[in-house]
Amino acid sequence: MTQRPYVVDEMISAKAIAARIEALAQEIKREFGDTNQLVVVGLLRGSFVFIADLVRELDLPVEVDFLEASSYGNAMESSREVRILKDLRSGIEGRDVLVVEDIVDTGHTLSHVTGLLTSRKPARLRSIALLDKPTRREVDFGADWTGFEIPDEFVVGYGIDYAQRNRNLPYIGKVRFTG
Numbered sequence: 279m280t281q282r283p284y285v286v287d288e289m290i291s292a293k294a295i296a297a298r299i300e301a302l303a304q305e306i307k308r309e310f311g312d313t314n315q316l317v318v319v320g321l322l323r324g325s326f327v328f329i330a331d332l333v334r335e336l337d338l339p340v341e342v343d344f345l346e347a348s349s350y351g352n353a354m355e356s357s358r359e360v361r362i363l364k365d366l367r368s369g370i371e372g373r374d375v376l377v378v379e380d381i382v383d384t385g386h387t388l389s390h391v392t393g394l395l396t397s398r399k400p401a402r403l404r405s406i407a408l409l410d411k412p413t414r415r416e417v418d419f420g421a422d423w424t425g426f427e428i429p430d431e432f433v434v435g436y437g438i439d440y441a442q443r444n445r446n447l448p449y450i451g452k453v454r455f456t457g
């Protein structure tokens with residue numbers, strides 16, 4: 279695929295992300311402090327960096343599992359069709375579950391996954407997203423906790439990609455086309 283040239287302008291620094299995750303972890307511990315085992319579900323692939331940092335701030339008994347959902351492919355627009363490419367290993371009926379997402383944009387992905395997991399009858403199901411773009415919402419759905427609200431910019435870094443690139447940037451940046 280030929281790619282238009284672009285640069286990435288920093289929007290949220292690695293330091294700001296780390297500070298926000300520390301604060302979010304305190305709120306999650308208040309909600310789930312009494313859990314005997316919290317199943318922390320990362321939505322692949324975008325949440326892999328966020329979940330790694332978040333679980334290390336949670337001194338709760340946690341189990342980590344992953345579910346792979348995809349709707350963007352290599353495009354900048356959602357296909358609005360959420361495909362489940364990999365399901366959880368564990369059953370979640372009667373268990374405490376925290377879904378970890380990198381970004382809520384149109385809302386299709388998190389709303390679809392939450393519907394799917396709710397049908398499995400967990401005891402408590404909550405969700406957290408590092409980023410939220412409320413102005414782009416097409417489905418009336420949001421995470422229980424959000425790290426940062428951002429404007430309508432296509433962002434990359436800290437796990438998030440553009441056509442599979444830039445996931446390894448330590449900060450969140452916005453894509454700016456140069457040609």
Ligand SMILES: O=P(O)(O)OC[C@H]1O[C@H](OP(=O)(O)OP(=O)(O)O)[C@H](O)[C@@H]1O
Pocket residue numbers: 321322323324325347348349350351356379380381382383384385386387388439
């Ligand atoms: O709110 P939405 O408009 O549904 O967009 C958010 C979703 O889109 C991206 O995933 P993508 O489908 O690109 O897969 P990836 O996580 O593997 O990059 C992102 O990681 C979120 O999961």
Ligand code: HPA
Pocket residue numbers: 350381383384431432433434438439440
């Ligand atoms: O801003 C974004 N960047 C990358 N992937 C995305 N998926 C939804 N929104 C975005």
Ligand SMILES: [Mg+2]
Pocket residue numbers: 324350351438439440
């Ligand atoms: Mg993506």
